[in-house]
Amino acid sequence: MQLCGGLRVTADGCCVGPRQLGGAKPRQILVALLLRRGQAVCKASLVGQLWGDTPPAGATSTLEGYVSLLRKRLDAVALGLGSAVRTVPGGYLLDQTCIEVDVHRFRDLSAQARRRDGAEAVHLYAEALNVVSGVLLPDEHLDWVDEARAGLGTELLHVLDEAAEAALTAGDLDGAHRWARRAIRRDPFDEKAWRVVLECCGRRGLHAEGLRAYDECRRLFADELGCTPGPGVREVFERLLESVRRVDDDPLAALMDAVVRLHLVVSSPDEAALVPSGRGSGRAGDLDDEDDWRLLERFLSMARRRLVGRSPLSA
Incomplete structure (x- = not known):
């Protein structure tokens, strides 16, 4: 049923x-x-x-x-x-x-998944989450049904967090990212899910996407709750930033590093202190906004000269 x-x-x-x-x-x-x-x-x-x-x-x-x-x-x-x-x-x-009831099967499969690990746990979580693809009794509008619906919603969010974490541990980054994003759609302030999203981006090397995801998270928390994300999310964010900067041997990464720092200085001065300096001091917050701006200006100037040099109108 x-x-x-x-x-x-x-x-x-x-x-x-x-x-x-x-x-x-x-x-x-x-x-x-x-x-x-x-x-x-x-x-x-x-x-x-x-x-x-x-x-x-x-x-x-x-x-x-x-x-x-x-x-x-x-x-x-x-x-x-x-x-x-x-x-x-x-x-x-x-x-x-x-009689098989979808809600009870979801709970049974979730309980089995908690007793497993690796790919087996991920498979069981996938089965469980496929069972409850819709809202509980959407056509019933009674207090006791509403209560049951809210309770199942809380359970579902918890299982999504568990499944995303299990998939991340097992190396299934697609599953981890998909379930974490599904959890965020249910609860935009689910920090466990945000942490998994950022971790997936970092492990895939999608650092720019990860920084955009953090900015999405940060803005949401600031606008709706008046605070910054918690330490778990911020810790993954710091590791993403470390992955972005390769100042000594990667000019493009140095440019990205400067853009990220300038963006944070403009949009969230408090977060800017988390960005490691590109000048080799190793101290968070040791920033030189003028150096970053000059680096960005130099890049834009070089790009402009190249584009003008290729333009038919330049002749």
Whole structure:
């Protein structure tokens, strides 16, 4: 049974949606039982979930009628499926031994992944994250469904962080970057995910892309939270900067180093102190903005002369 992306019941090649389950109340009963894995739900709790603080007269009898209708609709999907909704003392229990629910499979696979390492863990995390590709029950707008949706969202973010870290450790940089970015889309302030993004850029040698990603992160934190990213993100950023600068034997890297320093001086003076000096002093913050500006001017002047020299108009 599928809860993410919308309620679906699939059996024997037949798939039905929420409208085929007998209406809103039978559907909500099924959802309540599906979310309580292996746990009985008492009738009083179900009455509260269906009608809130204002249940109708004879609500318990009405509930029992809805359960009977739900069983018939499930039997219409697959013979015997309705018997999975079992009556227990004081309530109902959904027998999930013969039913696979996407949310529970996601949790099972995630738990298995935590007990593995390397490529095996990455594979299990990939399976788990493919299971919950949509939002939990997007068409249901009830407080208890909203609570379950928020809880699953928190779980999903945690698993994305775990998967990205596991993939990074295993050397799967594509997977690590993809899952970290997916985590950031869910929570733009997820520093674990930002750190993985920067680490992936550094290991691939995509230093400019990494610096752009850090600038994106820094601006977001500054604009929305009024602070800078935490020490984990900043530590990876410093290593990216060290990789950018090759002053002694790489003129292009020296130019990049100067551009990065000038950009940080202009956009974030506090961050500029993190940039190592290109003059060989080895002390962070030992900057000479005039030297950087002269280097940039010299490069632009050389480029201008070359371009003008190639221009047909120069003759």
